[in-house]
Amino acid sequence: MSVATQSKGKSVKRTRTLVAVLAASGLAVSLAACSSSGGTDSSTKAAAASKPANCANKIIDKDAPEVTLWSWSPTAQVAVDEFNNAHTDVQICWTNAGAGSAEYDKFSTAIAAKKSAPDVVMLETEQLPSFEIKGALVDLTKYGANKVKNDFSAGTLKDISNGAGKGIYAIPDDGGPVAMMYNKDVFDKYGLSVPTTWDEYAAQAQKLKDAGGPAMGDWPSDTPAFAQAMFNQAAGSGKQTFAYSLADKQNLGLDINSAANKKVLSYWTDLVDKKLVSTIGQQTTDFTSALAKGQLATFIAASWEPGHLLNAGIPTGADAPWRVAMLPQWDADKPVQVNWGGSTYAVTAQSAQPKLAAEVAIGLFGDENPKTIGAHFPMHLKAQKADWFVNATDPFFGGQAANKEVWIPAAKGYEGTVYSPFQNYYYTQLTSLLTKTSGGNAKPADALDGLQKTITNYAKSQGFTVK
Amino acid sequence: MTHAGSAVAMKPPRQASAPNEKRSRRASRRRHSIGWIFVAPFGIVFIIFLVVPLIYAFSQSLFSQGLATGTTFTGLGNYAKAFTDPDFLGGVLFVVVFSAVLIPIQMAVSLAAALVLDSLTTRLAKFSRLMIFVPYAIPAVIGALMWGFLYSPSFGPISQFFALFNMSGPDLLSSGNIFGGLLNVVTWQWAGYYMIIIYAALQGIDPTIYEAAKIDGANARQVAIRIKVPLVTAALVLILVFALIGTLQFFTEPTVLTPMANGAIGPAFTPNIYAYNLAFKFSQINYASAVSFALGIIVFIGVYIFLFLTRKKGSFL
Numbered sequence: 155m156s157v158a159t160q161s162k163g164k165s166v167k168r169t170r171t172l173v174a175v176l177a178a179s180g181l182a183v184s185l186a187a188c189s190s191s192g193g194t195d196s197s198t199k200a201a202a203a204s205k206p207a208n209c210a211n212k213i214i215d216k217d218a219p220e221v222t223l224w225s226w227s228p229t230a231q232v233a234v235d236e237f238n239n240a241h242t243d244v245q246i247c248w249t250n251a252g253a254g255s256a257e258y259d260k261f262s263t264a265i266a267a268k269k270s271a272p273d274v275v276m277l278e279t280e281q282l283p284s285f286e287i288k289g290a291l292v293d294l295t296k297y298g299a300n301k302v303k304n305d306f307s308a309g310t311l312k313d314i315s316n317g318a319g320k321g322i323y324a325i326p327d328d329g330g331p332v333a334m335m336y337n338k339d340v341f342d343k344y345g346l347s348v349p350t351t352w353d354e355y356a357a358q359a360q361k362l363k364d365a366g367g368p369a370m371g372d373w374p375s376d377t378p379a380f381a382q383a384m385f386n387q388a389a390g391s392g393k394q395t396f397a398y399s400l401a402d403k404q405n406l407g408l409d410i411n412s413a414a415n416k417k418v419l420s421y422w423t424d425l426v427d428k429k430l431v432s433t434i435g436q437q438t439t440d441f442t443s444a445l446a447k448g449q450l451a452t453f454i455a456a457s458w459e460p461g462h463l464l465n466a467g468i469p470t471g472a473d474a475p476w477r478v479a480m481l482p483q484w485d486a487d488k489p490v491q492v493n494w495g496g497s498t499y500a501v502t503a504q505s506a507q508p509k510l511a512a513e514v515a516i517g518l519f520g521d522e523n524p525k526t527i528g529a530h531f532p533m534h535l536k537a538q539k540a541d542w543f544v545n546a547t548d549p550f551f552g553g554q555a556a557n558k559e560v561w562i563p564a565a566k567g568y569e570g571t572v573y574s575p576f577q578n579y580y581y582t583q584l585t586s587l588l589t590k591t592s593g594g595n596a597k598p599a600d601a602l603d604g605l606q607k608t609i610t611n612y613a614k615s616q617g618f619t620v621k
Numbered sequence: 622m623t624h625a626g627s628a629v630a631m632k633p634p635r636q637a638s639a640p641n642e643k644r645s646r647r648a649s650r651r652r653h654s655i656g657w658i659f660v661a662p663f664g665i666v667f668i669i670f671l672v673v674p675l676i677y678a679f680s681q682s683l684f685s686q687g688l689a690t691g692t693t694f695t696g697l698g699n700y701a702k703a704f705t706d707p708d709f710l711g712g713v714l715f716v717v718v719f720s721a722v723l724i725p726i727q728m729a730v731s732l733a734a735a736l737v738l739d740s741l742t743t744r745l746a747k748f749s750r751l752m753i754f755v756p757y758a759i760p761a762v763i764g765a766l767m768w769g770f771l772y773s774p775s776f777g778p779i780s781q782f783f784a785l786f787n788m789s790g791p792d793l794l795s796s797g798n799i800f801g802g803l804l805n806v807v808t809w810q811w812a813g814y815y816m817i818i819i820y821a822a823l824q825g826i827d828p829t830i831y832e833a834a835k836i837d838g839a840n841a842r843q844v845a846i847r848i849k850v851p852l853v854t855a856a857l858v859l860i861l862v863f864a865l866i867g868t869l870q871f872f873t874e875p876t877v878l879t880p881m882a883n884g885a886i887g888p889a890f891t892p893n894i895y896a897y898n899l900a901f902k903f904s905q906i907n908y909a910s911a912v913s914f915a916l917g918i919i920v921f922i923g924v925y926i927f928l929f930l931t932r933k934k935g936s937f938l
Contacts, residue, residue, distance in 0.1 A: 259901040266906055287688050288904065375884030404689050435883025440775045447775075575688055578902045582888040589796050589884040615702075617687030 209247035214238040218245045219507060221514045222272040224261070226253035227327065227497070228461070229528035233518055236526065244510045246274075246518070254278065255578075264504070265290045271504040273511035274518075277324060279313045279496045280379065280573045286316055286323050286400055287575040292501040293321035297512030302520070310533045312570025314498060316400045323400075324498035327519040328530035330456030331564035332383055332481050332492045338552075339475045340368060340451040348479045352421060355452075355482045359430035362451055369432040371452045372444075373422045375592055376435040378584035380454065383494040384422070386571055387481070388414035390490040396574045397621065406574070406618040411599075411606040417484075419598035423591045433592045442466045448475065456494040457561045460550040461529020474552035478560045491567030496533065531561050538562055574609075576616065583608055682910035692907070699911030708889035709912055713919060716891050719800070720868040727808050727864060728857065731815035736845050738816070739823040750820070757814040765877035768806045769794070773881070794878065796885035806874050811867075815860045822856035823849055858931050862924060869920045872897070892916040 211234045213220065223234070223246050234248045249272070251257045258281060264271035265288055277285060285291050299322040303311065306326060314324050336348060344367045349355040359370030374380065385395055395415065397407025409415075425431040432450065434441045444450050446467045453459070453476075460476075469475065483489045499515040501508050519526060522537035537543055548556040574580050587605050590596040596604075610620050657664075685695040703709050738750050756764065772793040774780050783790030793802035826849065834844050850857075872893040879886045888902070889895040892912060900909035 255902070262901060262904055266904075284904075376880070376882075406689075433883070434774075435881070437880045438773075438883065439881075440773055443775045576903065579888075582898070582902070585884040586887045589887075593796050595796075615687065617690030 208249075210250060211235060211238070211246065211248045213245050213247065215242050215245055218242055219510060220245050220247045221274060221505075221507065221511050222246075223248045223274045223276075223499075223514060223518070224251040224257055224272045225276040225499070226250050226257060227276065227528070227530075229526050229530070233526045237514070237518055241513075241517075244513055246514055258578075261285070261290075261502075269504065271502045273502060273505040273507060274499055274514050275502055276327075276497055277500050279324075279326065279329075279493075279498055280571075280577050282314065282324055282498065282500070283316055283398060283400070283573050283575040284577050285500070287403065290503050291323045292503055292505065292508050292512070293323060294325065294501060294512050294515065295320075295322050297501070297509050298516060299325065299512065302516055305520075305534050305536060307533075307535060307566070307568065309493070309568040309570040312572075313493075313496075316398075316572075320401060324500035325515045325518075325520075326496065326498045326533035328458065328496050329533045329565060329568075330458055330493050330495035331531060331561050331568060332387075332454065332456050332494045333478050333560045333564050334481055335453040335455050335459070335476050335478050335551075337448055337451050337475045338477050340448055343367070344451075346451065349482050350480070351486050352482050352484055356421070356425060356430070359425060359451075360428075363428075363430050368449045368451060369430065370425070370450075371431045371454060372434055372436065372441065372450055373426050373431050373588075373592060374434060374436040374441070375585060375588040376437045378581040378588065379494055380436065381419075381422075381584060381588060382581075383456075383492045384418045384454075385415045387490045387492045388418045388484055390414075390488070391569055394572050396572045398572055398575060404617070404619050405621055406613050407621040408606060408609055408613065410609055411602040416599045416602055419591060419602060423598045426592050427594070454481065456496075457531035457564075458495060458529060460548060460556075463550065464529070468550070470549040470552075472552065474550060477551050477554055478548075478556050480560055480564065489567060491564045491569075493565075493568050493571060496531075531557075531565065533565075538565065575618075576612070579612060580609060583612075678910040679914060681907050682914055684907045686905065686907050688904070699908050700915060702908070703912050703915040706912075709892060709895060709915070712889045712892040712895050713916075716869050716871050719804070719871065720865060722800075723804055723807060723868055724861060724864045726804070727812055727815060728860060730808060730812045731860070732819055732850070732857070734812070734816045735819035735823060736849060738820060739849070740841065740845070750816075753816055754813040756809050757811065757817075759810075761810060761873040762877050764810050765806060765874040768802070768809075769878050769881040772802055794882040794885060796882075799878075799882060799885045803874055803878070806878075807868075810874075811864070815864070818860055819853055819856050822853040826852050858928075862927065865924060865927065866920060869916070869923065892919075 209220075211231060214235075215238070218241070221244055223230075225234075225248060227233070230248060230250070234246045238245050251260050251272075257276070261271060261275055261277075265285075271290075282291070302325070303322070306314075310326050310329065311322075314326055315322050334349075340346070340362075341348070344362050344365045346358045346362060347354075349358050355370070362368070362370050382395070389395065389412065392414065393409050393412060395408070395410055395412070397409070398405075422431070426433055432444065434444055442463065445453060445463065464470075480489075481491065499518060501511040501515055505511045519532070520534070522530075522532045522534055522540075522543075524542050527537070527543065532538060532543070544558050544562065545555060546557050547553045583605055587596070587601045591598050591601050613620050682699050683694060683696055684692050685698055686692040734753055738746050738753075759767075771777050772779065774790070774792050777790075779793070780790040791798055793799070793805075830848060830852075831844055834848055839847065870893050871891040875886045875890050876894060876897075886894075888898040893916065896909045896912045896916065899905045899912060
């Protein structure tokens with residue numbers, strides 16, 4: 155018994171000593187913390203405690219509040235570092251949460267869970283209405299977006315304000331003006347001329363096939379955004395596939411089986427049937443390989459495409475086979491330019507610091523320079539007009555001044571697009587349709603009528619009134 | 622340990638005075654509580670990770686959410702919608718047809734391989750057994766990716782083989798051929814596993830039965846079909862149930878092949894893929910829960926009917 159008490163007494167003493175040492179060292183640590191930060195008040199200390207721990211970048215100013223950012227932009231690292239170096243009021247904590255749908259899946263889950271969304275999120279332009287309708291994004295006009303309105307073209311503004319033009323839900327970073335890339339080696343070998351209209355395109359395609367050449371282009375089933383861009387071009391400034399405004403949430407205009415869309419789908423399906431164009435899926439490695447092997451004479455592509463093809467084994471510089479020209483038109487007298495892809499930065503409704511988050515969304519790519527631009531086509535007019543951008547030559551196109559000759563004029567003519575509030579669903583249905591029409595299992599006009607019906611039913615089941 | 626043991630040992634004398642039935646009741650209670658302790662680790666995991674999520678998913682499935690409307694309670698409305706939804710029913714039809722074609726092929730291949738390997742005792746047999754089993758050891762995602770490249774029209778050996786004769790090979794990832802393409806991937810992946818199960822069952826058969834059969838004049842084929850197959854029926858039934866459940870929940874291989882298939886694998890290709898897309902791509906978590914439950918119901922009914930039928934007949938094949 156006595157032995158036990160003795161040992162107990164000893165252990166109590168030992169514990170007390172331990173606590174004292176710990177307390178002393180803890181005090182020392184906290185004192186050290188105070189001295190290093192030069193006497194911060196308690197509120198910033200509390201903020202520092204709740205700061206996110208794992209950023210992909212280095213925080214320069216450790217006292218400033220942090221804004222979390224999800225972005226898969228290849229130049230995000232550079233832009234984030236530049237931003238953090240230039241700001242003392244706010245710092246960005248950047249994470250790459252996956253590209254495109256990988257990130258959207260995570261963001262959607264965070265919305266459903268009502269927590270763990272970042273403050274600022276990168277979203278493709280076409281996805282904005284799908285998130286706006288869920289109330290997941292903040293209207294940035296309250297936080298200074300009106301001041302930067304004039305930095306963008308009217309077409310871009312239409313994309314980010316969704317309809318009525320009252321709110322601004324995202325700040326654009328890059329866009330995707332569409333043009334026609336063509337393989338100069340193939341064109342020279344078969345004596346083709348660069349088509350400026352779709353009629354000429356089909357005629358050159360026939361000429362190429364008659365001479366035993368490769369496919370003129372590609373009409374994939376797995377890239378609905380491309381088909382949609384082609385639809386939008388034919389629709390022009392007339393009735394687009396969707397009519398939707400966030401100011402009038404319940405009403406949705408659907409014009410999927412329009413004459414313009416039928417014209418486009420019939421045109422391409424006809425080229426497929428005549429075996430003038432291939433039907434390789436553009437999300438596959440087979441497609442990249444076809445581009446590299448000269449099996450395609452043209453590739454209708456957006457401005458971001460060359461950046462994706464840099465490591466595809468296609469020669470660049472003096473030996474580069476590819477050149478770029480303006481998109482062929484339906485009516486040469488009334489050219490219509492379209493956009494495919496492009497991304498924006500939006501502030502999430504879950505953000506506890508929307509003002510600072512808006513500052514990040516506006517400022518991150520607000521001052522584009524040769525280092526942050528990467529392979530992007532900037533939507534900021536200032537950058538579009540900058541000498542370094544205008545006169546840049548692209549080694550992918552053999553040193554062609556692609557920005558000045560093609561991408562900038564293509565972006566200038568762009569008038570904006572209306573996207574649906576369920577773009578993912580629409581795209582998967584459009585993919586099924588393209589699989590059927592290109593496989594010869596459905597007539598283009600019938601297929602579009604069917605799609606109009608499918609999407610109408612879906613919209614109704616989601617509570618929309620379809621006009 | 623020794624201390625605890627002595628405490629237990631000391632108890633019985635004290636209990637000796639108590640009536641017999643009381644003692645046995647207390648003992649059985651103690652035995653019960655010990656049983657619960659043994660079950661607890663599994664039970665807790667089972668409840669937290671299966672029962673609770675199931676209840677949560679079911680409660681989710683009773684609500685309905687529209688993009689333009691809010692969330693409303695609709696009771697079993699989502700289930701009525703699911704069983705009239707052409708996308709869901711199309712997916713169900715696909716997996717049912719796929720099972721009907723796949724399972725017989727898989728079973729024939731694995732049974733044949735097991736019977737052949739069982740009757741051979743050479744070193745080659747051991748090596749072949751390992752080789753047939755290897756595909757199962759390859760993760761399903763890697764296996765599907767690999768087949769995606771093998772099927773590729775520009776890199777794949779199939780198209781290169783046909784190119785030797787100046788022909789273009791079949792595109793096994795096109796919408797017309799994807800059924801066969803997937804059939805091949807799944808058979809390749811699972812036949813080896815099923816073969817091992819049957820092989821193990823064959824190894825458990827008493828060899829004296831074969832001897833008796835031989836004395837009665839049965840040849841090797843008769844031994845295989847009349848004796849071996851009936852004796853491994855239980856293993857075959859087990860495989861069938863595994864294959865049925867697995868195929869009705871088909872997900873991994875088509876999901877991995879989707880980006881390579883140029884649109885041939887749609888968002889509602891199988892019910893599981895549909896549920897996944899509904900929840901994560903189309904923001905319809907409530908309806909996705911209902912679709913998952915509806916699939917669960919179909920699988921349960923299917924498996925129950927099957928087990929009931931095989932039990933009643935007493936023997937399969």
